[in-house]
Amino acid sequence: xxxxxxxxxxxxxxxxxxxxxxxxxxxxxxxxxxxxxxxxxxxxxxxxxxxxxxxxxxxxxxxxxxxxxxxxxxxxxxxxxxxxxxxxxxxxxxxxxxxxxxxxxxxxxxxxxxxxxxxxxxxxxxxxxxxxxxxxxxxxxxxxxxxxxxxxxxxxxxxxxxxxxxxxxxxxxxxxxxxxxxxxxxxxxxxxxxxxxxxxxxxxxxxxxxxxxxxxxxxxxxxxxxxxxxxxxxxxxxxxxxxxxxxxxxxxxxxxxxxxxxxxxxxxxxxxxxxxxxxxxxxxxxxxxxxxxxxxxxxxxxxxxxxxxxxxxxxxxxxxxxxxxxxxxxxxxxxxxxxxxxxxxxxxxxxxxxxxxxxxxxxxxxxxxxxxxxxxxxxxxxxxxxxxxxxxxxxxxxxxxxxxxxxxxxxxxxxxxxxxxxxxxxxxxxxxxxxxxxxxxxxxxxxxxxxxxxxxxxxxxxxxxxxxxxxxxxxxxxxx
Ligand code: FCB
Numbered sequence: 001x002x003x004x005x006x007x008x009x010x011x012x013x014x015x016x017x018x019x020x021x022x023x024x025x026x027x028x029x030x031x032x033x034x035x036x037x038x039x040x041x042x043x044x045x046x047x048x049x050x051x052x053x054x055x056x057x058x059x060x061x062x063x064x065x066x067x068x069x070x071x072x073x074x075x076x077x078x079x080x081x082x083x084x085x086x087x088x089x090x091x092x093x094x095x096x097x098x099x100x101x102x103x104x105x106x107x108x109x110x111x112x113x114x115x116x117x118x119x120x121x122x123x124x125x126x127x128x129x130x131x132x133x134x135x136x137x138x139x140x141x142x143x144x145x146x147x148x149x150x151x152x153x154x155x156x157x158x159x160x161x162x163x164x165x166x167x168x169x170x171x172x173x174x175x176x177x178x179x180x181x182x183x184x185x186x187x188x189x190x191x192x193x194x195x196x197x198x199x200x201x202x203x204x205x206x207x208x209x210x211x212x213x214x215x216x217x218x219x220x221x222x223x224x225x226x227x228x229x230x231x232x233x234x235x236x237x238x239x240x241x242x243x244x245x246x247x248x249x250x251x252x253x254x255x256x257x258x259x260x261x262x263x264x265x266x267x268x269x270x271x272x273x274x275x276x277x278x279x280x281x282x283x284x285x286x287x288x289x290x291x292x293x294x295x296x297x298x299x300x301x302x303x304x305x306x307x308x309x310x311x312x313x314x315x316x317x318x319x320x321x322x323x324x325x326x327x328x329x330x331x332x333x334x335x336x337x338x339x340x341x342x343x344x345x346x347x348x349x350x351x352x353x354x355x356x357x358x359x360x361x362x363x364x365x366x367x368x369x370x371x372x373x374x375x376x377x378x379x380x381x382x383x384x385x386x387x388x389x390x391x392x393x394x395x396x397x398x399x400x401x402x403x404x405x406x407x408x409x410x411x412x413x414x415x416x417x418x419x420x421x422x423x424x425x426x427x428x429x430x431x432x433x434x435x436x437x438x439x440x441x442x443x444x445x446x447x448x449x450x451x452x453x454x455x456x457x458x459x460x461x462x463x464x465x466x467x468x469x470x471x472x473x474x475x476x477x478x479x480x
Pocket of ligand 1: 178
């Protein structure tokens with residue numbers, strides 16, 4: 001709401017009818033049961049078991065044991081009034097080597113999960129790939145190879161055929177930027193490779209994999225499959241309005257955002273990206289017909305947002321490498337943007353060191369919706385890590401998280417009032433979980449998890465969010 005908005009507060013606080021109120025998780029971060037029922041290692045099993053890669057050697061072997069506790073977890077979601085739940089399917093659980101027929105026990109787990117959700121009136125939103133590539137496919141070359149995109153299409157067909165009667169909303173990939181550029185560029189994510197050309201090849205093969213998976217999902221259930229992809233679009237701000245800083249912002253926008261938005265929604269890779277990266281590659285790995293495959297219409301676009309990205313040109317005496325918020329590495333995750341410097345955004349930092357800046361979400365939503373007016377948007381991740389403490393009475397009070405979510409929901413509300421077609425919001429995350437290279441050290445959950453007993457305790461943010469979900473309106477934090 002703007003100060004000049006004439007509408008009465010009660011109306012203005014209301015979200016559109018049917019707005020989805022969800023929470024999100026990902027398989028490797030919560031499931032555990034790493035070697036059960038035929039599952040084989042993914043790149044994250046290999047990476048987390050490699051000394052020095054993950055905080056204090058934490059792994060997802062047990063994670064928060066959701067594989068065995070999913071019924072209780074769904075009951076808890078129902079108690080919290082959620083209308084949707086975004087989870088991911090573990091590729092190595094349903095197709096262990098990344099090839100051949102599906103393992104029925106793996107599919108059965110997701111069938112049971114989805115049936116529980118539907119029985120509880122919670123819409124399942126399934127992500128096919130949240131970073132857990134079967135290790136065998138990485139050994140064969142991973143995402144830099146075209147064959148991996150083709151394998152992903154075949155895996156999507158298996159899952160679509162098995163679960164498409166129960167699931168209508170699909171997300172092909174979660175944050176392909178992280179897979180390509182943190183996984184193959186800076187190496188802070190699995191598989192930990194540090195090759196800028198491999199990262200660019202991976203980006204294209206992820207895009208192609210998305211296109212092939214979208215086709216497979218639609219042909220498995222033509223009448224009902226709705227296909228989306230979740231991008232962590234960077235809300236980029238030049239440090240100053242100088243031409244040099246705006247040029248830095250353009251470069252990061254190219255390799256951070258338009259490397260995906262271009263082929264997905266504009267029909268081609270951006271010319272400026274090809275020029276920025278020309279010294280690294282001629283992009284000959286993009287074959288005729290690929291952009292048509294990638295660019296088939298989406299039913300919605302998923303946006304994950306946490307904090308803005310502030311950039312400038314590199315000036316003399318600036319330290320390198322710099323903290324871009326994506327983890328420390330000697331290797332840049334930004335091919336073709338060596339002359340760009342990253343700065344801390346203003347705003348209180350969360351436990352991740354990410355500045356709280358809800359206006360960034362407002363700006364992102366209004367910009368994307370102005371550029372692609374016919375494309376419905378879903379916020380598929382937003383949330384914050386804080387150093388939560390369990391009180392003497394066993395409760396967890398997390399007013400900072402409530403303030404964070406409230407501020408971002410107010411931004412979403414304002415974007416909707418200004419015309420953005422936002423259909424839902426998924427809090428990251430439902431429960432505390434394995435936060436990738438940070439292991440269990442960063443807690444993003446609305447529900448606290450005791451990592452010894454694995455007991456779940458809704459924090460005050462969960463109770464507050466339940467009121468938002470039930471009323472479909474922005475509840476004042478003071479009412480928590
Ligand atoms: C996103 C990931 C998600 C989680 C949050 C904090 O980049 O998609 O799994 O780690 O960040």
